[in-house]
Amino acid sequence: MNFVANIGLEVHVQLKTRTKIFCGCPTTFGAPPNTRVCPVCLGYPGAMPAMNSEAIRLTVFSGLMLGCKINPYSKMDRKNYYYPDMPKNYQISQYDQPLCLGGGIEIKLADGSKKMIGLTRIHIEEDVGKNMHFAASSGIDFNRAGTPLMEIVTEPDIASADEALAFLEALKEILAYGGVSDVNLEEGNLRCDVNSSVRPVGQDKLGTKTELKNMNTFKGVYRALSYEITRQISELEKGGRIRQETRRWDDLAGVTLAMRSKEEAHDYRYFPEPDLLPIVLTPAQIDDWARALPELPENRRARMMRDYGIPEYDANVLAVDQAVANYFEATAKLSKSAKSASNWIMTTVLAKLTEQHLAIGELKITPAQLASLVNLVEVKIINISTAKEVFEIMFAQGGEPEEIVKAKGLAQVSDTGAIEKFVDEAIAANAKTVADYKGGKEAALKALIGQVMKLSKGKANPGLVNDLLKRKLS
Amino acid sequence: MANLNQLTVAEAAEKLAKRACSSEDIVRAVLSSIEKTDKQVGAYLTVDAESALAQARAADTARTKGENKPLLGVPIGMKDLLNVKRQPCTCASKILNGYVAPYDATVVAKLRAAGAVLLGRLNMDEFAMGGSTENSAYQPTRNPWDLSRVPGGSSGGSAAAVAADEALATLGSDTGGSIRQPAGFCGCVGLKPTYGRVSRYGLTAFASSLDQIGPLTKTVRDSALLLGAISGRDEMDSTSLDVPVPDYVAQLGGDLKGLRLGLPREYFIEGLDAEVEQSVRVAVAKCRELGAEIVEISLPHSKYAVAVYYIIATAEASANLARFDGVRYGLRVDGEDPLDQYGKTRAAGFGQEVKRRIILGTYVLSSGYHDAYYLRAQKVRTLIRRDFEAAFKQCDAILTPVAPTAAYKFGEKLADPLKMYLGDIFTIPVNLAGICGVSVPCGFTSEKLPVGLQVIGPALGENVILKIGHAYEQATPWHKEKPEISG
Incomplete structure (x- = not known):
């Protein structure tokens, strides 16, 4: 039986803003732990978020480049879950009314044909901190907490690891063109969750999907997907079934592994963020941004x-x-x-x-x-x-x-008189080579040209040298 | 001549301006009053006398240099959920034990800028959840009018301190009546401003879409004065309104001629204490006497307000209180892993009522229940707001009791949360609608317990309700009465 794969990506892109999404802390990378923090991004009692309007502009700008419909009315929501790297134990994100809907990116396939990969939506949210583990303890660096991210969600239109890679490369290029992100993978500017499933050719219904979380290199995505799709197909061919689960890519072993946590059981209890006003964009505002769109x-x-x-x-x-x-x-x-x-x-x-x-x-x-x-x-x-x-x-x-x-004094010598002097010198000094040339060895001419160039310290016009030598030796 | 601690803010400001006394004199008088009476009242959780005296002396020095800010040298007490830099801010909870605020709330910064002396932290129901201050993890606060009774809540410490003259004025917060109800129970003035009038930045959040900071004072004039000092747009609070702040004090004065006051028929109901009702009805008559026209109005959806409130407020609280996990500040009880640590920390750190509300709020937001509870409550909230919008087409302000009863005994309602929740039946609709309300003393029961009149105004109608409250107050003797314990 032949199978086809359906792959969908959730790409988290760090937006290129000077400050964080809800406070004035700088977004600089690589600062000593917990030195780019304040009561807001640390989730202190009483601290409140204030929206960085540049994050909205950059996301809408991305949406415009990617052909999305821009929602004139969208809002922020709280996504509730407990994790040490999340200061408030809820993430401010967007649930049912994201900034951008639809759109797509055309990718080029190996055979030269083109394919449109559809986008579901783009929303903005805040990044979390980073857990760090030491020999006897663990720590959390909150410098990254509150960094503005946009999450780009694709339709399950991607059919192979190659297409996924082509999509990510095209996306990265477009985002860089728009100046919306530094798209620096080493600094974690672009991370993605990869959903994949396979189904028999001829079946419309999508197969059960698995999710690979937090992939931060394109090569990793490519290798993990190549492995995962093969794994799913062979599982089905063996008569097994695919479990809906979150898996982890083990880069060293080159395999994906089921994670123990029951991620699918999460209930994020979304509700509208009461500390932030809804985002209302006027057509004039959107048009204004659209006028600055770059050539893709x-x-x-x-x-x-x-x-x-x-x-x-x-x-x-x-x-x-x-x-x-x-x-x-x-x-x-x-x-x-x-x-x-x-x-x-x-x-x-x-x-x-x-x-x-x-x-x-x-x-x-x-x-x-x-x-x-x-x-x-x-x-x-x-x-x-x-x-x-x-x-x-x-x-x-x-x-x-x-x-x-x-x-x-590097100008090429094109003065025939000066070159003629070098040519004569070369002929005089290389009787054997001259004889070879005259005897029919074409290659000997090259050697003579080399000698002339050497005498002229490389400045003689090689075309002229060639002409002169031929004339003199004929 | 009254003791300096018995002054109103306006009187103190005047005395200070005339150099009739120093800020240090006033602060010392307040500190000695706290020393004398707070063992019985228990309004304060912490008093930093040294810092208060230092601030007072700085204010006095500034005045000798010619400074004359409106609140220069006037001591103000803070409810324990407002962040004041370098002061503890426990929200009367064990879970914030040891937390010292690294920043000033916007209202605190504004008071500092106006010259106020920040004095002590006032007891409250843990995280502002409750109506009697019995939910404080640290101590009870007693009603200065009858020490066997509660001061109301959640801003019970803020109200009791003002009533016992342990403060000239205080700030509280009001999510469902937490300023107005204790003000009513303790016989002082308590103002809940329009949602967005005062920045919430630095107010430890209970229910973000309902919380609002406001003053508790001895007179309506003082509330007007403090409201002017703490109001205004704040970039740190996106929900704060970008509307100019009027001179509320300048708009006080005159009678009530030309004003129409609405009496909602649904608010004079079964369960309303007869003596409370009598006091309120007499107060209404007084307003008519002062020139107001009284009209009957209807707020038909108010009967759902308590139910709607306990869905929306708890839903928001379940997220707002999630940050108290022992990772960054406050109490930490170590566990096997992070989740275990959260569980142990929160089990040890939160009191019973807080846990009850977190569980309730988590439940109403859960998949499968979200639409039936949270979404439906939001819809009814809209209906309640529309009720008020319609009512304010017929009248300028609305008169109601503040609470169905006067102050009750300790323990009386603690065992039955529902009974306790119903105590906020007249104040909650105002928060849900995002409008303003003020509690003004309007008499006493036969047991000499204060009764409060609530004047409700439309959004940004503070000037109207303050004018009404002031006219009523000036025409009645209630605000001049003091509990025996005060002195």
């Missing part, structure tokens, strides 16, 4: 291919990061060859940034300077290896490439 990654890729004539591969690499794409476009506009600009950025610039752990914003080279460098090669003032040298200087210190070329 998919559209940008298509436009860059069209406008600059670069191949799809290049567009994919450049458009992953909005800042890189911006840098490319600014450079390409001033370059004699957009493809050369693309090559420079994809290989040299990005490699160097990665090597130095820098972001493109920290680059000392402006798009105009990089374009000048591209153009110096295009008009053959310098050759590519000289250009790399110039680039290194620009990367380290900044500066105009023309000036660096002039100051260091």
Whole structure:
């Protein structure tokens, strides 16, 4: 029997706000434990939440990017459960009236076709603290408590681990484009719960699902899902049944394991948060935010291919990061060859940034300077290896490439007289090679060119050297 | 010449402004009155005399430098659920034993800014749950008019302290009558402002959609004065109203001509003590004499108010009190694991009434019962609010008794929670509707127990009910009477 899988994701995204969702504490990552806290986020007696309106804007903005319907009226609710990392023992979240409904993300499948993954809803809520376990005791760091999160819930439209990965990557890219989150996985900016079930082909009813909680790497999601779907299918093929349960991904062992707790028995006793007013958004407000929407990654890729004539591969690499794409476009506009600009950025610039752990914003080279460098090669003032040298200087210190070329005397020698001198020297000094060439060994010419380049300290225009040598030896 | 502790806030402010006495004189008089009578009354849980005297001296110094804030140097007592920085805030519960507030409630900050001296913490029913202050985990508070009787509650300490002249004025909180009923039982003035008029930030929450902070005072003028000082929009409380604060004191004075006062026919019912009813009816007649037109009105859904209240208030309380788990502050009883620790801590830390309400609130929110109880109660709450909206089309304010009886004996209602809950039958609808009400002394029973008249106003109608209460008060002798214990 053949099976199909239905996977739904609940993705928790940390919103990029300066302060927490209900108080003025900063959201900075990595501070010493319990130094970014106040009576509000510690749940002290009498402390009350006050909504950070930026968290609402960022969530609605995300909803607009993802094609959601924005609820003009939504409200906050209390989700009641006891856990040490939760200061109030209830989480302020949204239950039946979330900020955004519907929407979706189109993902590209391996065969090149496209598939829409539908969204159920997006709501906002507060993050909890972090339990820490030591040899003889446990502690809780509440710095993270009250960090604004939005939870993006998908329909069970995802059919494989590959699709889940494609969805998460597309989502991450869009959120980064919108500037709504730093989407830094190492800092836990994006975590997800994964629901999956399998059913025989031809059966409409979804199978019993299991849930994998708090996955914080895409690779983990991919591996866990691959394992879990295979497990469910083989369980059913053996004649067994799937239990509705929460499972844990053991990354080292590469397996999912049933958790002992009876999570499904939770009754969260939701009720409207009396300390916060309902969220009312006017059409004018929503329109105002909508006007600031960025071009989405998919559209940008298509436009860059069209406008600059670069191949799809290049567009994919450049458009992953909005800042890189911006840098490319600014450079390409001033370059004699957009493809050369693309090559420079994809290989040299990005490699160097990665090597130095820098972001493109920290680059000392402006798009105009990089374009000048591209153009110096295009008009053959310098050759590519000289250009790399110039680039290194620009990367380290900044500066105009023309000036660096002039100051260091790096301009390519295209003066036929000067090159002729080197060619004559090379012919005189390498009689054996000359004889080989004349005897029909084409490869010998390469060696002679190398000698000329060496004599010119790399500055001779290789095309001219080639021409001259051929003429003299013919 | 009255002792300084017997002054009203307005009188004290005037004396201080004229330099007829110092703040330190007043605070010392209050401290010695506490010293003398509080062993019997038990209004205060803690008094920090040193800090109060230091604040008084600072106020006196400020005054010599030319400062003249409205409450500069006036001592005010705090119900034990208001957070005052560096003071304990136990909510009369064992579970907050040892907790010291790290911040000031907004009302406290406002009082400090107005120059007030913060003096002592007043007993209450644990977490404001109760109507007799018998639910305090620490001590009973006795009614200054009859020490064998309760002072009412939950702000029993706040009312008793004012009645016994152990304070010039105090702040309390009112979720279902917790300011007005003890004020009525102790013969003082108690104001429950409109929901949102006063910031709740720093008030340990019982039922967030009903709680409101308000003053307990010796006169209506003092309530007007304190309301002006503590009201206003606060960014820390999203439910606080962004409406200008009028000068409530300036609006006092004059008779009641042109005002229509409603008498709800459903509020003069079986179970209403005959002597209480008589006092209230005489008070109504007095208002008519002062120029008011009396009209009969109907509040048909009020009969559901107690039931609705005990669903909504307990539901909210079940969440509000979840934070008391021994992890971050207060009592901790260690357990095998976190859940065990919570269970043990809460079992040891909460009193019986608090546990009863947490269980009730958890139940009404539970899957399967949520719609039948919580949702239905919310719908009826809307009907109750609409009753008042309709009534205020026919009248400017509503007159009712504060409570069905005068102060009762200790233990009389403790065994029967339902009986105790029914004591709030006239005050609860006001909280559910989010409107305002003030309790004003309107006579005594044959046993010399105070009786309170409740004046209910529409949302933000504080100026109207204060004007009515003030006119009535000035035309009657009740507020001048003092219990024997006072001196």
